[in-house]
Every structure is written in C-alpha cells, then in structure tokens.
Amino acid sequence: MVAALAVYFLLWIAASVGARPRHPEEWDGKARGVLTVADAIKETGAEAVAELRKLGLKPVLLTGDNRLVAESVARSVGIDEVIAEVLPQDKVDVVERLQGEGRSVAMVGDGVNDAAALATADLGLAMGTGTDAAIEAADLTLVRGDLRVAAAAIRLSRRTLATIKGNLFWAFGYNVAALPLAAAGMLNPMIAGAAMAFSSVFVVTNSLRLRSFK
Secondary structure, three states, X not given: OHHHHHHHHHHHHHHHHOOOOOOHHHHOOOOOOOOOOOOXXXXXXXXXXXXXXXXOOOOEEEOOOOHHHHHHHHHHHOOXXXXXXXXXXXXXXXXXXXXXXXXXXXXXXXXXXXXXXXXXXXEEEEEOOOOHHHHHHOOEEEOOOOOXXXXXXXXXXXXXXXXXXXXXXXXXXXXHHHHHHHHOOOOOXXXXXXXXXXXXXXXXXXXXXXXXOO
16 A cells, blocks of 8 residues: 555656656756655643553553564654564563563453463553454454543443442441341341342442442
C-alpha cells in the first residue's frame, strides 16, 4: 500500500513538471518532491501512559521498530524505558527476564509478533483492532483500540478483587460470630436465619456497586 502510494506520488510529480514520467537523473539532480511515511501517535497515548503511572505501573515500550523511531515515540507519550529492534522471541525473553526479577508483567499488543509475549506475560491484553493471533494469545481483549481502556481494565480488576475480599471478610465474620452463639444455645433460630439472609443481601448489594464503575 505504501509502495503504491509512493509510485503514484512520484508519477503525479512527474506529470506536474513534464509531459511524461522521467527518471531522477533526468531532473538535473534536484528533488522534485519528498514523501514521508510514518505511524501517527494517537492523541490519547500520553494520557493513557499517565493513567498507568497513577496505578503504580512502570510502562516500557517493547517494539521491533527502529530504535530512533521508538525513542521518539516514547518521549512523546512519556515512557522512559525503551527496548527496540527486537524479534518476537526477544520479546518473550524480555518478559521472562522481568518476571525473573520478581515483577508481574502485563503485555499490551496487537500484532502477530506480539502473540508469544502476550501468552508469556502474567496478563496479556490484546487490542480488539489487532490481529486474530494476538487476540487468541491474550488473556483479555480490549474492544476499543485505545490504550486508556487497558488502564480502566486494570482499575476494574483491582476494584473487583477488593470487592471479593470484602464479601469474604463479612461472610466469614458473620459465621465466626454466630457459630459459637448458636452452639451455646444463645442465638434464636429466627435471628440466625435473618442474619444469614442479611449476609447474602449484603454480598449481592456490595457486588452491585461495581456497576457504577467508570
């Protein structure tokens, strides 16, 4: 696609300066046009990185692209650590090295070259706009192609885990407190039944608070 655009662009330049396309050497050594092709950085990239940092995470740019390009992109979005010009197996090695250092690694990717690293990471997040290979290898698929969704998914998972722990604490608390009383004959069966029902209502109500997550 890029090559086709480049050819079309050169032919358009040639048509604008003469009746027929000419070779560069026929242009007296002077350039008639410049074609620059680059991946545009999404406007939400820097915001997404900032949100990840607020969660206590350290973002790392792991890419097979040219180092100069990778470092430029990293500076634009606020990433300090860049690992560039790596092959798919190298990405896996980097993930395993970080895990060996005792870190929990979350990998976000969308390409075929990311599939192996996504499967190796503790948490693999595939962009829904990416390749099928990446989606199949990941633990979670982000429907939108927006990195901010990754931060939201992590916040939601933390909120969910906290809710689960809270539910378990209160559920066990009710039972620990009520069992000795019931064994000693000091707890009316009607009250015990009401307490158990209230415990279930509390767990459900507490869990429903997740619906308000934004």
